[in-house]
Amino acid sequence: SYGFVGLGRMGYPMATNLLHKLNIPSDHLTIYDLNQQSLESFSSLSQTSGLEKSVSIAHSLNEIAQCDIVISMLPLPKHVEQTYKTIVSYLSQQPDCQARLFIDCSTIDPMTSNRVAATMPTETSFVDAPVSGGVVGATNATLTFMVGASTLTTDLETTLKKLGTKVVSCGPQGSGLVAKLANNYLLAVCNIATCEAFHLASKAGLDLATFAAIVNSSSGANWSSIVNNPVPGIVTTAPAGRAYDNGFGIGLMKKDIGLCEELANQTGVKFLLADRVNAIYNKLEADQNLKNKDLSVVYKYLHDHE
Template sequence: MSVRSALSLPRRASLFYTPCRRWPSSTRSFATTLHRDATWGFIGLGQMGYNMAKNLRAKIPASDTLIVRDVNDEMAARFVAEAQEAAGSSGEGKVEIADNAREVAEKSTVMITSLPESQHVIDVFHSILRQGDLPPLEAERLFIDTSTIDPVTSKDIANAIHTTQQGRFVDAPVSGGVVGARAGTLSFMFGASSQTGQLIERVRGVLALMGKKAWHLGDPGAGVSGKLANNYILAINNIATAEAMNLGVRWGLDPKSLAEMINSSTGRCWPSEVNNPVPGVVDTAPASRGYEGGFGVSLMHKDLRLALVAAEESGTPLTLGDQARDVYKAVEEAHRGKDFSVVYKWLQEKSE
């Protein structure tokens, strides 16, 4: 079953939840400040999520609790151990491990998800909503999904949560990669109803704990739509940078000098300046450590695929999209698990 058919409106109720009673209006007020002794939730401790959750734990009040969940038990245990080490003997900075997503949702006023694919997000919220009402809290629950998924799925999940009045769902994918997640300098683009200004400010306040910028792009689904548009540009720029650098090197140009010139000229872009694909040009780039870490080529392939599907649904032509998708498909097969800048190495191999 496709993601779209799994979340189609006529079947949403059976997929996500059992019929729920309406909450009293008094339980749905927004919290505009961070309450002490609150509980926060985080699901998904991958390369991005781990560092985002680490920054979250460091910046929320020390007396608050962070409850985490990941399918990799070892990763969750490692996160807790590091948090305890950072807290020292103070006894504050508490972190707990949940047995399942429902437990995280029940205990948390704010729950953040960072997951690889649309189906993972569906599974998490299905497991939360299928058991009926969540227990009421002092403030309305806020669900922030930082995953990059397709807009249709994101809108359907938002509708499922909002129609059952279980909280507010916000799509808030990120830009900045693992480096930005580690440094706490991520940029977020989010979709949320603008009818209540308090909600927008509350979301900005939460995202500020993990990044530097947050753009409200519109209603639910707008965040992931903006992210896919951005990553379409990134996908094309990355290939162009790899091709240009490979061309210059084969012409006998020094790669550092070439990159310095490009980054002072009209060819300047994030793949050339920050994530340069040539080993040794940028010491902090994945290319300089065997293309390890960073933004995986499989994730870029996925994002490009989502952008192409969304473009087709809206009747929008993308003239370079199919060619770029073919490149990332081939690169993923040859260098699975590597940073997407490994396109450069793949081009070198083709030239041999």
């Protein structure tokens, strides 16, 4: 049996893919979220798919704690701590705590994840498995999972392969989050540089489709130029083509930079660019017209503030 906690922008499509890949009738999925509307929407989805008998809505985390494999996708470290504090409290009251696997896909700091792992009963396994791929990857089940676990067990890998295409073992518990935060810091920097480069090319009179083809076959190629290109029309599936909506928001980018800076402080690393990068995203978040947009909206900001 599976449990899923957190039906947000990432969690909802992930849980949807898990639902559609259940081994019917033996598998069962129990879902939990504080947002009643999300629960009702998922319940309707299961009915439309003819899978309503395979889905239960949990009224408390105690019901989730009874599942064999639990996946959580939550916004902030405090949400992860509180969720697993409740689960541990329930498990500690059970006379016979069976082996269970808990997979936290939230992007939080490694120290919080390690604290949670240390509280789990010895019969259970708790791993960090943050993701890369965004909402599109969550929807299409093409996510990459960065796993922090002493062993990449068959149950763990099989479960994650239902939700994504790549499962990377990064090392012991907490290592997946280190990889995720370092990657997202790189994304934060590359996104700004990509937007500036395309803005420069535009102002200098280059055809941007031609410039994109050059960049993406040259040393400047990166995810922000190839997949999430900031120029409307260059990549049809990118947020730039839908007014920068429904992408990786500025607020989430800022959260990840903050978590990465915490990790840098803990490890004695001094970033050269973090302060400047933070200042740019802070400026965008302060703009009411941009704060909820995809991070590639930096390109529009540069264009509008010449």
